[in-house]
Amino acid sequence: MMSETAADPACTVPLPGSALGGPVSHAVSRVARLHRMAAGKLLKGAGLYPGQEFVMMHLWDAGPVRQSELIKAVELDPSTVTKMLQRLEQAGHVRRCPDPADRRAVLIEATADSCALHSAVEEAWTNLEEHTLHGLSTDERTELVRLLAKVEKNLCVQAGDCPDRTERGAEASADRSEGTAAESPARTEGAAEQSPVAQPAPAAQ
Numbered sequence: 001m002m003s004e005t006a007a008d009p010a011c012t013v014p015l016p017g018s019a020l021g022g023p024v025s026h027a028v029s030r031v032a033r034l035h036r037m038a039a040g041k042l043l044k045g046a047g048l049y050p051g052q053e054f055v056m057m058h059l060w061d062a063g064p065v066r067q068s069e070l071i072k073a074v075e076l077d078p079s080t081v082t083k084m085l086q087r088l089e090q091a092g093h094v095r096r097c098p099d100p101a102d103r104r105a106v107l108i109e110a111t112a113d114s115c116a117l118h119s120a121v122e123e124a125w126t127n128l129e130e131h132t133l134h135g136l137s138t139d140e141r142t143e144l145v146r147l148l149a150k151v152e153k154n155l156c157v158q159a160g161d162c163p164d165r166t167e168r169g170a171e172a173s174a175d176r177s178e179g180t181a182a183e184s185p186a187r188t189e190g191a192a193e194q195s196p197v198a199q200p201a202p203a204a205q
Contacts, residue, residue, distance in 0.1 A: 028151070039128055046120035047091065051076065052084050053121050056110060059094060060118055064109035066099065093117055 019026045040050045048056075054074045059065070062073070071081045085108060088094045093114040099105035110118075133141055 042124040042128055055084050059110040064107035066105055067108055070108055
């Protein structure tokens with residue numbers, strides 16, 4: 001009988017010989033891929049593809065913004081964001097409107113009809129968090145956020161991608177994670193047991 005701490009054979013992949021010098025990087029890449037697969041499955045119920053939720057999240061929080069500002073905020077390729085906006089606009093989730101500060105510019109904003117989508121995305125993201133962190137204690141979750149923030153900062157510094165902003169965002173994320181875990185650990189673990197197991201799903205723009 002397999003112990004609770006044993007790894008699931010179906011989820012264990014031997015480290016390739018050429019990756020022996022980067023076992024952590026190999027693990028991070030696998031976790032990132034599986035995380036997006038799980039997100040894709042959960043977001044499918046809301047009619048979204050992975051990545052589109054970040055566009056909607058920013059529009060809900062920031063209100064009308066120029067497309068250039070949106071691209072910078074979600075940190076995606078401009079052509080990718082353009083395609084996402086086209087699909088979201090066709091679905092009635094976003095619309096374009098004139099910029100009162102510059103008639104030559106256009107603003108992107110979430111539509112009133114996207115309110116229902118807001119709750120669906122919020123639920124999907126909550127389920128994704130609970131499914132991803134199932135079995136981790138409150139302290140382990142807090143420590144994971146802290147370590148990931150350090151890794152993110154290292155990568156941002158190397159890429160020259162706003163390390164100060166990223167550090168502030170990571171610290172805020174850590175505070176939110178710690179507060180949420182402390183308030184209702186039982187609810188988090190209980191909901192995680194009901195979350196669907198991630199299945200491979202193709203990422204789309």
